[in-house]
Amino acid sequence: MAISLIRRLIQALFVILAMTVIVFIGVSVIGNPVDILINPDANQAERLRVIAHYGLDQPLWKQYLLFLQGLTHGDFGDSFVYGRPALGLILERLPATLELAISALLIAIVIGLPLGLYAGLYPNRLSSRIIMSGSILGFSLPTFWVGLMLIMVFSVELRWLPTNGRGVTAEFLGAQWSFLTKDGLVHLLLPAFNLALFKTSLILRLTRAGVQEVLPQDYIKFARAKGLPERRIIFVHVLKNLMIPLVTIIGLEFGSLIAFSVVTESIFAWPGMGKLIIDSINLLDRPVIVAYLMMMVLLFVTLNFLIDVCYTLLDPRVRLDARA
Amino acid sequence: MSALLEVRNLATEFGAKLGLRAVNDVSFRLERGKVLGLVGESGSGKSVTGFSIMGLLDRPGRVVDGQILFDGTDLATLSDAEMRRLRGKRIAMVFQDPMMTLNPVLTVGTQMIEAVRAHDPVSKDVARQRSRDALGLVGIPSPDERLSAYPHEFSGGMRQRVAIAIALLHHPDLIIADEPTTALDVTIQSQIISEFQKLAEQSNTAVIWITHDLAIVSRLADDIAVMYAGRLVETGSVEEVLGDPRHPYTRGLIMSVPSQNHRGEPLRQIPGMTPAINRLPPGCSFRTRCEQATDACAAMPDLMSEGSRAFRCFHPVARIDA
Structure with a gap:
């Protein structure tokens, strides 16, 4: 177990290193920040001074090495726009995005899992068919449109909920959180x-697909033959087998919730990382873009690692050692 | 002595509207401590008969006619909750494929303890002790350690022993064994069979042993019931039926056993295939494969009794020609 953990850790480091190259080159070719940063009225001397200040006069490979050197002590460079460390900017916004993503994931599990279980156990009931049709809507309606509709119905028409912002926040673990106050919630x-x-x-x-796959298995029939109560069959025998594919998806989806919450954050003016990255891309704020992308790489690598660990806990047939 | 189990005119159907009869007009009785071999080819309805008794038919399968009298009560009329209390407690079942019958993500201990506690309100420790004893009884070495192992850490034969141990946990009156040795090696087969025999004798448990293997039936069973296309075609004691079959199908089965054939001769077989249950010929279902069929066979023969045995044929075989 320990050896395979270390091996995976080294693999992860290589993935991150490879990503720095891709991200750095990718960001360098999408445009020249100088054109946006510098006042068009500035004279040539001023231009050269700014370019030199940001190190943009160096060849790309040298810029990359300087960037790597910075990375070793957690320095992604200063934002061109804000003039502050890029990493700090992102970490400042992280709690907002994190609480949004976690809330969304909790809602998705609390609603999706029981409904999927129900629809899988009683596939022929009318209510199951309504649930399944409803889920197609959930799949296919564009997020931005649903967001606008939600604002229109609950904020504009009914006036129940506010349209934007985080509301009153409270401090916890050195960060500001909305979920700790009633207004924030x-x-x-x-x-x-x-x-x-x-x-x-x-x-x-x-969940529904999983239930339908597990139910016809012999071991479910055998559990019935033992005279187990239906409750135990569903919540232990079926559910525990379901958790294996679910954990994979939930883990990966959590990453994508954080990484791609851009649309929702924009619509609800939620001051999270998604909004920051969109603004930074528009302004070609390289250090922030790079720092953000690196954070995402780190996030997904970590999540994948955690999923693997969860696997071994859930499925006794999987052992990390067994994998080459 | 009244029978422990008496099945009367059981009929089981599948299919939502068409009503495909997988089991038709099946009747037999089984006394305490006796072993009944339920024999037939794949698709003959022998497993469905077993699941009908257990009340574990896959939907849309259902019992549409007949009675299943178990110790005087008709199982077909019991509610789901009443049936659940009976399953595992008084009627247990062992399945065909031991690789599939245990839940892969739960330890053997969990799966045994829950089986104990499903019927007896005992503490986990007591349940664990009983599980350990049951594992020891079926010949699993160091049962205490094995309780915390997962099914994939057992071989097929060992898993089947675990399944048998689970079936025996509550000392049931009846065990339905659905081809429990088919998926196992021959040597393991023998061990499991003699284990079964011993345990059934000790606790006076009745067994319905569903199989297509006549050799097993001849070793293990007291009585035999031969099924073909959802109906019983011959019943009786093992000596009578296997030694002197009356129905041409039973004779065909016996002749198909390789040891009945002589070296160098082509293996004997029953010509043709089991017809699908939705395409049965009118009259005797076997007549399309039967050498002795005549026009009379266009009508379905009744089960005709001859002493303690019965067969469903207008042209019973006289004696097996050795």
């Missing part, structure tokens, strides 16, 4: 629900 509700919609349908359909 009210602000969180709509964007979280909006972000959760797609994932709910995904978990629902996955």
Whole structure:
């Protein structure tokens, strides 16, 4: 176990290193930040001074090495726009995105799992068919449109919930969180629900498919032959087998919730990382883009690693050692 | 002595509307401590008969006619909850494929303890002790350690022993064994069979042994019931039926056993295939494959009794020609 963990860790480091190259080159070719950063009225001397200040006069490979050197002590460079360390900017916004993503995931699991279980156990009931048709809507309606509709119905027409922002936040572990105050929770509700919609349908359909796959198995029939109560068959025998594919998907989807919450954050003016990255791309704020992308790489690598660990806990047939 | 199990005119159907009869007009009785061999080819309805008794038919399968009298109560009329209390407690079942009958993500201990506690409100420790004893009884070495192992850490034969141990946990009156040795090696087969025989004798348990293997039946069973296309075609004691079959199908089965053939001769077989249950010929279902069929066979023969045995044929075989 320990050896394979170390091996995987080394693999992860190589993945991250490879990504730095791709990200750095990719960002360098999408445009020259100088054109946006520098006042068009500035004279040539001024231009050269700014270019030299950001190290943009160096050849690309040298810029890359300088960037790597910075990385070793956690320095992604200063934002061109804000003039502050890029990493700090992102970490500042992280709690907002994190709480949005976690809320959305919780909503998706709490709604998707039981409904999927129900639809899988009683596939012929009318209610199951309604659930399954509803999940198609959840899949196919575009997030931005649903977000606008939610705002229109719950904020504009009914005036129940606020349209944007995080509301009042409270400090916890050195960061500001919305979910700790009543006002913040009210602000969180709509964007979280909006972000959760797609994932709910995904978990629902996955759960249903899993139930239908597990139910006809001999071991379920044997569990019935033992005279077990139906409750135990469903919540232990069926559910535990379901968790294996579900954990994979939930883990990966959590990463994508964080990485791609851009649309929801934009619609609800939620001051998270998604909004920051969109703004930074528009302004070609290289250090922020690079730092953000690297954070995402790190996030997915970590999640994949955690999923693997969960696997071994859930499925006794899988052992990390057994994998080459 | 009244029978432990008496099945009367059992009929089981599949198919939502068409009503495909997988089991038709099946009747037999089984006394305590006796072993009944239920024999037939694949698709003859022998497994469905077993699942009908257990009340574990896959939907849309259902019992549409007949009675299943178990110790005086008709199982077909019991509610789901009443049936659940009986399953595992008084009627247990062992399945065909031991690789599939245990839940892969739960330890053997969990699966045994829950089986104990499904019927007896005992503590986990007591349930664990009983599980360990049951594992020891079926010949699993170091049962205490094995309780915390997962099914994939057992071989096929060992898993089947675990399944048998689970079936025996509550000392049931009846065990339905659905081809429990078919998926196993011959040597393991013998061990499992003698294990079964011993345990059934000790606790006076009745067994329905579903199989297509006549050799097993001749070793193990007291009585035999031969099924073809959902109906019983011959019943009686093992000596009578296997030694002197009356129905041409039974004779065909016996002749198909390789040891009945002589070296160098082509293996004997029953010509043709089992017809699908939705395409049975009118009259005797076997007549399309039967050498002795005549026009009379266009009508379905009744089970005709001859002493303690019965067969469903207008032209019974006289004696097996050795």
